[in-house]
Structure formats: C-alpha cells, structure tokens
Amino acid sequence: MISMRAMTAMSIVLxxxxxxxxxTPRDGLTFDDGLTADDLLERTVAAHGGDLRDYPGDFNLAxxxxxxxxxxxxxxxxxxxxxxxxxxxxxxxxxGIYALRHEGPDGIKTVFRxxxxxxxxxxxxxxxxxxxxRATAMTTDAFQMFHFGPSFLLxxxxxxxxxxxxxxxxxxxxxxxxxIRPGFGEAEQDxxxxxxxxxxxxxxxxxxxLNGFETTQGAxxxxxxxxxxEVGRFVFPSSFVERVRGPIRIRAHDWWITARDQDRGWSGxxxxxxxxxxxxxxxxxxxxxx
Numbered sequence: 001m002i003s004m005r006a007m008t009a010m011s012i013v014l015x016x017x018x019x020x021x022x023x024t025p026r027d028g029l030t031f032d033d034g035l036t037a038d039d040l041l042e043r044t045v046a047a048h049g050g051d052l053r054d055y056p057g058d059f060n061l062a063x064x065x066x067x068x069x070x071x072x073x074x075x076x077x078x079x080x081x082x083x084x085x086x087x088x089x090x091x092x093x094x095x096g097i098y099a100l101r102h103e104g105p106d107g108i109k110t111v112f113r114x115x116x117x118x119x120x121x122x123x124x125x126x127x128x129x130x131x132x133x134r135a136t137a138m139t140t141d142a143f144q145m146f147h148f149g150p151s152f153l154l155x156x157x158x159x160x161x162x163x164x165x166x167x168x169x170x171x172x173x174x175x176x177x178x179x180i181r182p183g184f185g186e187a188e189q190d191x192x193x194x195x196x197x198x199x200x201x202x203x204x205x206x207x208x209x210l211n212g213f214e215t216t217q218g219a220x221x222x223x224x225x226x227x228x229x230e231v232g233r234f235v236f237p238s239s240f241v242e243r244v245r246g247p248i249r250i251r252a253h254d255w256w257i258t259a260r261d262q263d264r265g266w267s268g269x270x271x272x273x274x275x276x277x278x279x280x281x282x283x284x285x286x287x288x289x290x
Contacts (some may be wrong), residue, residue: 022220023193025161037162037176040196044150047201049234052093052151057263059091060283065255077135082106090271090280095141098144099271110274113140123275138185138212146223150203156180220246259285
C-alpha cells in the first residue's frame with residue numbers, strides 16, 4: 001500500500017498551489033443557435049457514430065505514450081509509470097466490458113472492468129491493495145471515456161447544462177457540463193465538460209473532475225483530442241494531450257493510438273484474467289488473429 005507520507009506530500013502540494021476553479025454555469029445565458037445541452041450531447045454522440053451501447057461487437061486498440069515528470073512526482077500511484085506506458089485494450093460496449101493490458105519498465109499490469117467489478121493483476125499476480133484499486137478504477141473509467149467518446153455519458157449523466165461558448169485556436173467551441181453519477185472509479189459523483197466543434201459536432205476536449213481517489217479530490221484535468229480515426233461507422237480520438245488544470249497547471253500525459261481492429265468475437269472469459277486469451281490475445285491490428 002502507498003505510504004501516508006506520499007499522500008501527505010501531495011496534499012501539501014495541492015494546498016500550496018492555489019485554487020483554479022472548475023467551469024460552472026452562468027445565469028441568464030442565451031445562445032443564438034437555439035441548441036440546448038441535451039441537443040448538443042445528442043449531436044456529438046451522433047457525430048461519433050451513435051450510441052456505442054447498441055453495438056454488439058468489440059473494439060481492440062494499442063496505445064503508447066509519455067508522462068510528464070511533474071505529474072509522476074505528484075501522483076505516483078495514479079500514473080503508475082512502472083507499468084502504464086504502452087497498453088492493449090479490449091472493449092465490448094454492449095456488455096460494458098473494458099480490459100487493459102498495460103506494459104512498462106516494471107512489467108505488466110492487467111485490468112478488467114465491468115460495472116463495479118474490478119480485476120487487477122501485476123505481473124500475473126492478483127492485487128488487493130485498496131489504494132491501488134481505487135486509483136486504477138478511476139483511471140480505467142476515465143480512459144474508457146477518452147478512448148471511446150461521449151457515449152460514456154449516456155448511462156451516467158444525471159444533470160446536463162450548457163456553458164458559455166469558448167474560443168480557442170481560432171474556433172469557438174460549444175460547451176456542455178454533465179454531472180455523472182457514479183463518477184469515475186469509486187467517486188459518488190464527478191463532472192465532465194465537453195468542448196464540441198461547431199461544424200463537425202465532434203467532441204474536441206473533455207474536462208473532468210477526479211473525485212475517486214484521495215490525492216485527486218479537488219483536482220481537475222482536461223484531455224484534448226488532436227486527431228481522430230474512423231472505425232466502421234464510428235469516429236474515435238486517436239491522439240491525446242492531458243493537462244492538469246487545477247489546482248496546479250501542468251502538462252501531464254501525451255499518448256496516441258498505434259493500432260486498431262474490431263469484431264474479433266472474444267468472450268468475457270478471454271479478458272477476465274492476467275493474460276488475454278483466445279481471440280483477444282493477438283496485438284491490435286495483427287494479421288491472423290484467432
């Protein structure tokens with residue numbers, strides 16, 4: 001289990017860093033486009049290919065990335081950089097199954113997530129440490145949303161509001177604020193701001209709270225999508241930049257998708273274990289999958 005010294009150090013850093021607020025609605029806002037927050041969520045889900053929960057197949061991807069030095073020092077358990085550098089991911093949205101096989105200099109970390117169920121293995125050994133499990137549950141839920149888009153919100157949103165539009169890099173983005181319950185991991189509740197492109201309706205950025213872990217409560221981060229892939233009828237982000245926005249401001253994580261495929265037909269049993277089996281085993285994009 002992580003030492004209390006590390007947690008205390010993080011808490012001190014957060015207190016000393018000052019306060020940067022999470023976006024909140026303003027009273028009296030009107031919008032010339034006549035679109036409500038519900039309209040915008042519906043449009044961005046459609047732009048990404050529709051409600052993933054209705055899709056009966058599976059999606060498989062590989063990713064690689066780089067962590068910023070500051071975030072590794074501040075959040076060693078959350079970043080888990082001994083393991084979380086590259087990954088193979090398996091997702092069956094109709095069953096809510098999401099599995100990840102991370103790899104780094106210290107070996108292999110495997111995660112199985114379905115509803116409240118969390119399987120966690122380090123180098124093939126089951127891990128019951130409650131601190132690592134809380135951090136893993138939170139980051140796994142967030143990465144499912146980042147990698148597979150706004151459909152994640154359809155199950156969990158309990159309140160939806162439109163925020164003031166924001167201009168960045170020459171584009172004025174529409175923004176909506178979703179309150180989700182449950183939140184990421186073991187959080188009772190979190191909030192997600194979607195930045196939506198005004199012409200394509202694609203989600204360009206997700207700005208989120210992280211209430212599911214001791215040292216991230218009160219913090220918020222955003223992830224911007226730099227590029228997208230077309231996967232059948234769906235559009236998924238493929239290049240990502242994550243920044244901590246409050247209470248400190250640092251660049252945290254850059255990562256990118258290196259391979260994809262879909263509809264292998266693997267079963268839940270194939271990914272509910274430390275080594276992917278059957279048709280889930282081959283690397284994403286590999287020819288001759290079983």
